[in-house]
Amino acid sequence: MAASACTVYTTTQSLSSISSTPSKPLQQRHHVLLYSSASRRSASKRRPCLVTCSVGDTVVIGLAADSGCGKSTFMRRLTSVFGGAAEPPKGGNPDSNTLISDTTTVICLDDYHSLDRTGRKEKGVTALDPRANDFDLMYEQVKELKEGKAVEKPIYNHVTGLLDPPELINPPKILVIEGLHPMFDQRVRDLLDFSIYLDISNEVKFAWKIQRDMAERGHSLESIKASIEARKPDFEAYIDPQKQYADAVIEVLPTQLIPGDNEGKILRVKLIMKEGVKYFSPVYLFDEGSTVSWIPCGRKLTCSYPGIKFFYGPDSYYGHEVSVLEMDGQFDRLDELIYVESHLSNLSTNFYGEVTQQMLKHADFPGSNNGTGLFQTIVGLKIRDLYEQITATKASAPLQASKA
Numbered sequence: 001m002a003a004s005a006c007t008v009y010t011t012t013q014s015l016s017s018i019s020s021t022p023s024k025p026l027q028q029r030h031h032v033l034l035y036s037s038a039s040r041r042s043a044s045k046r047r048p049c050l051v052t053c054s055v056g057d058t059v060v061i062g063l064a065a066d067s068g069c070g071k072s073t074f075m076r077r078l079t080s081v082f083g084g085a086a087e088p089p090k091g092g093n094p095d096s097n098t099l100i101s102d103t104t105t106v107i108c109l110d111d112y113h114s115l116d117r118t119g120r121k122e123k124g125v126t127a128l129d130p131r132a133n134d135f136d137l138m139y140e141q142v143k144e145l146k147e148g149k150a151v152e153k154p155i156y157n158h159v160t161g162l163l164d165p166p167e168l169i170n171p172p173k174i175l176v177i178e179g180l181h182p183m184f185d186q187r188v189r190d191l192l193d194f195s196i197y198l199d200i201s202n203e204v205k206f207a208w209k210i211q212r213d214m215a216e217r218g219h220s221l222e223s224i225k226a227s228i229e230a231r232k233p234d235f236e237a238y239i240d241p242q243k244q245y246a247d248a249v250i251e252v253l254p255t256q257l258i259p260g261d262n263e264g265k266i267l268r269v270k271l272i273m274k275e276g277v278k279y280f281s282p283v284y285l286f287d288e289g290s291t292v293s294w295i296p297c298g299r300k301l302t303c304s305y306p307g308i309k310f311f312y313g314p315d316s317y318y319g320h321e322v323s324v325l326e327m328d329g330q331f332d333r334l335d336e337l338i339y340v341e342s343h344l345s346n347l348s349t350n351f352y353g354e355v356t357q358q359m360l361k362h363a364d365f366p367g368s369n370n371g372t373g374l375f376q377t378i379v380g381l382k383i384r385d386l387y388e389q390i391t392a393t394k395a396s397a398p399l400q401a402s403k404a
């Protein structure tokens with residue numbers, strides 16, 4: 001990685017001298033944030049790095065999905081690929097949505113809600129509606145972080161439904177912005193080095209919501225149905241269209257191995273990978289560019305009913321050339337995944353069996369026995385590879401320039 005340490009700033013140094021002048025005063029754009037004016041003022045300031053920071057080295061990843069679609073689980077798999085645990089900022093707001101590890105910082109875009117729960121109710125808008133979100137601030141802060149500058153990011157408190165005073169976010173090596181709208185605003189989209197969309201079909205979303213909200217949160221079946229229905233129009237208008245911009249889409253559908261199944265327990269999962277994306281080369285099964293249908297069950301892979309079926313082939317997705325890897329069914333024995341792994345190529349692993357090792361390490365995470373866990377792990381490894389390629393390119397750039 002390029003060892004381009006930036007200036008060590010002091011807290012007394014004028015902020016305007018170290019950050020570009022915004023097009024309009026930040027205070028003006030904050031008028032709908034509901035926390036106190038003192039904390040609002042501090043949110044509008046960008047605090048410089050207090051120790052050292054790297055300039056423009058932050059790789060930015062976008063992860064879009066509706067609520068309850070597995071973003072947190074995916075993030076836990078991703079941060080694990082880089083090693084070390086991800087934790088909320090130390091000594092900060094206990095209801096912070098941010099997760100920090102040695103390499104990654106994951107920020108939740110719910111923190112850019114410009115209307116709190118009451119505000120949304122009064123205005124009759126959902127959190128999915130762009131009018132309930134501050135895209136100007138999101139753009140400015142993601143840009144600042146990408147440029148190696150620290151920001152004071154607001155916090156949306158899911159416990160109280162209020163906007164809490166902001167928290168300091170230092171520029172990490174990898175910034176993940178996860179939530180409802182990472183690809184909605186073109187300015188934010190253009191800052192992303194890689195983007196992922198978790199596309200959970202309505203049937204599966206419903207099954208997962210029931211599992212979680214009935215078992216863990218005590219909601220009734222009727223209230224879950226009502227909340228899904230209420231979100232649908234805005235989901236279709238503002239969230240779902242973002243998948244056309246994603247570099248990788250993980251699509252989760254009911255199985256086709258059991259006709260008429262609507263339990264949502266056995267899943268058909270597709271990994272849709274865009275061709276021609278810089279620093280990203282799609283994974284393939286057996287032979288790159290061919291169309292392959294594969295049932296691995298037999299002597300080397302234990303499969304109980306209804307078995308496992310893989311598919312791989314080229315396709316078109318929103319007018320883009322893509323490669324699709326699909327897995328229908330679930331593993332009986334996770335250690336046998338090595339057999340499947342050995343038939344996949346371009347996995348960007350550091351050693352043979354790394355995918356299987358990662359999956360075994362997190363066998364207790366939801367989706368570990370099916371394509372959701374497998375493809376999330378693979379995308380995590382591809383992101384590590386992308387990060388390593390970007391930083392290697394940056395590190396060699398001054399060398400190339402000095403040779404010229």
Ligand SMILES: Nc1ncnc2c1ncn2[C@@H]1O[C@H](COP(=O)(O)OP(=O)(O)OP(=O)(O)O)[C@@H](O)[C@H]1O
Nearest residue numbers: 066067068069070071072073208211212366367372
């Ligand atoms: N791959 C999976 N297989 C089965 N169930 C899953 C899977 N991923 C997530 N779930 C279910 O969905 C629930 C929500 O998952 P998770 O917390 O990762 O989603 P989220 O998108 O971060 O949710 P939220 O935005 O509401 O915080 C889990 O508790 C689990 O019940």
Ligand SMILES: O=C(CO)[C@H](O)[C@H](O)COP(=O)(O)O
Nearest residue numbers: 067110117127158159161180
């Ligand atoms: O879609 C969501 C993203 O997670 C939430 O519903 C949104 O952030 C509002 O949160 P809450 O329901 O806690 O007020």
